[in-house]
Amino acid sequence: MTTPLLEIEDLHARVADKEIIKGFNLTINEGEVHAIMGPNGAGKSTLSNVICGKPGYEITSGSIRFKGKDLTKMSAEDRAREGIFLCMQYPVEIPGVAVTTFLKHSINAVRKYHNLPELDTMEFVKMVREEGKKLGIDNEMIKRPVNVGFSGGEKKRLETLQMNILKPSFAILDEADSGLDVDALKVVAEGMNALRDGKRSMLIITHYQRLLEYVVPDFVHVYADGHIVKSGDKTLAAEIEKDGYAEYTRER
């Protein structure tokens, strides 16, 4: 019994006038963890941005459906409220806005979308503290402005904290070309694993296989020149680690 969560069909998308995604197909069912691997510059980050509705990307043809709904017609915030979470590679700084303030706006915006009442302050604080504790986030850190002066590890922790609080049904981990700080990554991996419950799904976008040792995928896809060129199970990741991407990029 498989229920599709995310269905992408023959997707074409461009940034400015450059077509980056060219005929991309992928279906992710509930509970599945997929990994997309590809060489630098293949457009891996574009894919996650297009799924999340970042302005500046234009879908020229094809479709993206999430829980059966047409995603392409939704604003970025509505996609997030529907349960798509993008764990960002380089989360941006927001000066003057405390982490707690940001989290509160975020969770209440999502709750409002689902006709739930605003979270009571006491409940909220308790939840943030509990989830924070699991990630080694202390009360001092959540008072600081969002990502301002955070180390790479702290940024990853904060992304994970947000993910664990929002409990999305679909999480995308974008580590397309980051310099992979293993310790920081372990934190995120643990956070992701904690969310794996046979129902939530995940998409991991990475350049290296290393990350997949921590979050073991059910499926691995090789992405080159705007579409998937090969799919397999986790052994495919190991192959790529050994042989590199040359074989796939040569096809062009």
Place this chain on the structure above:
Amino acid sequence: MNSQKPEIIDESGDKYKYGFVTDIAADSAPKGLNEDIIRFISQKKGEPDWLLEFRLKAYEFWKTMKEPTWAKLNYDKIDYQDLSYYSAPKQKVAPKSLDEVDPELLQTYEKLGIPLKEQEVLAGVVAVDAVFDSVSVATTYRQKLAEQGIIFCSISEAVKEHPDLVKQYLGSVVPYTDNFFACLNSAVFTDGSFVYIPKGVRCPMELSTYFRINAKNTGQFERTLIVADDESYVSYLEGCTAPQRDENQLHAAIVEIVVNKNAEVKYSTVQNWYPGDKDGKGGVYNFVTKRAACRGENSKVSWTQVETGSAVTWKYPSCVLQGDNSSGEFYSVAITNNHQQADTGTKMIHIGKNTSSKIISKGISAGFSNQTYRGLVRVAPKADNARNYSQCDSLLIGSHCGSHTVPYVENRNKTAKLEHEATTSKISDEQLFYCQQRGIGEEEAVSLIVNGFCKEVMQHLPMEFAIEAAKLINISLEGSFG
């Protein structure tokens, strides 16, 4: 009797919620400015001769002055002969208590959200001196303050009841020769607030004045005088709203503050006068001279302002640091949208030894608006070890607005330490997307980011004021993005 919202607001769907006009027969002076008008004002107010002389001297001097043009502001020439300089709600005797106040006036204040009724005031722990056009209508909570020797009343009353204090301090910080608008104010000022905090007294509550310009074509020229005697403390709040009108309304106020030895004054302003419509039609011209003199040792003054209103703002709250070890602070958030223009900043004049000053200015420009930070830090030859820290940050929303920073520094003492930092930034698409990706809608995201940008200033406002100010910022920026 009924004061209704003019239809214009509903039709245009305009956001300015204070745009109602109170229908009260007003006792106004004819248009124009001359000696007779000044005598008329003085006589209406039953003023002593010395004050009339002060006004006439100012008027004589004003006639020799030219309207300043150095500010980066563009506005139609003001015809000073086409304004009425006095407008008072018609009422035979001055009200003795709230019961005697015209209920329609009270309704107006209710719409403004001023807790005028004494019990409400009790709950809010705020004493309000409300200035309705030119006459101060009701002063609440005065009794309780009087017990501690604190004087909080309209300046016209103060002229009658505390003439020595007024005579001693009026014009001592901002002389009538100071500038064109201050000089005009000195000649024609109608009302305002007077505060005196005696030696050693900490004022137990925030003192608050709401200004409101109501009558059509009336310039409002209030004058506020605050005197904090040795070892005293007071926090003063000023809030402003004006009804929506197509003509530009002139507002030229003076605020003078005297701070004696070891005393401290906090002056907070939230200014949301009618900014004009989307096309830049109408709105208040706001030409204000605000200055504090830190006369005593260890005296301290702090200006905090949130400016979201007015079509044109010309305002530089200043600190004259005369006493040794005295300090001045200026925290400012200025927001301009649509076609608003603001030329605002501060002056820190270091005269005494070991004086220090701090300037935190946050300017947010949106729409087609233009904003200039203009500041002066001056260190006199004898001001050993003077210190100043200035930080001027500008945030631009959209690509049709402008932001300019003009910091003047004049240092005549080599022991001075002066620091200046300035940044200009835009709300980035990355920041917006980050918020949206976490479920926060665009408008809410902009307001969150802007409030974060202003935080350093907002935290200096008294709590209740800060909440109101945050709401105002959101209202001012509605629809400015996207």
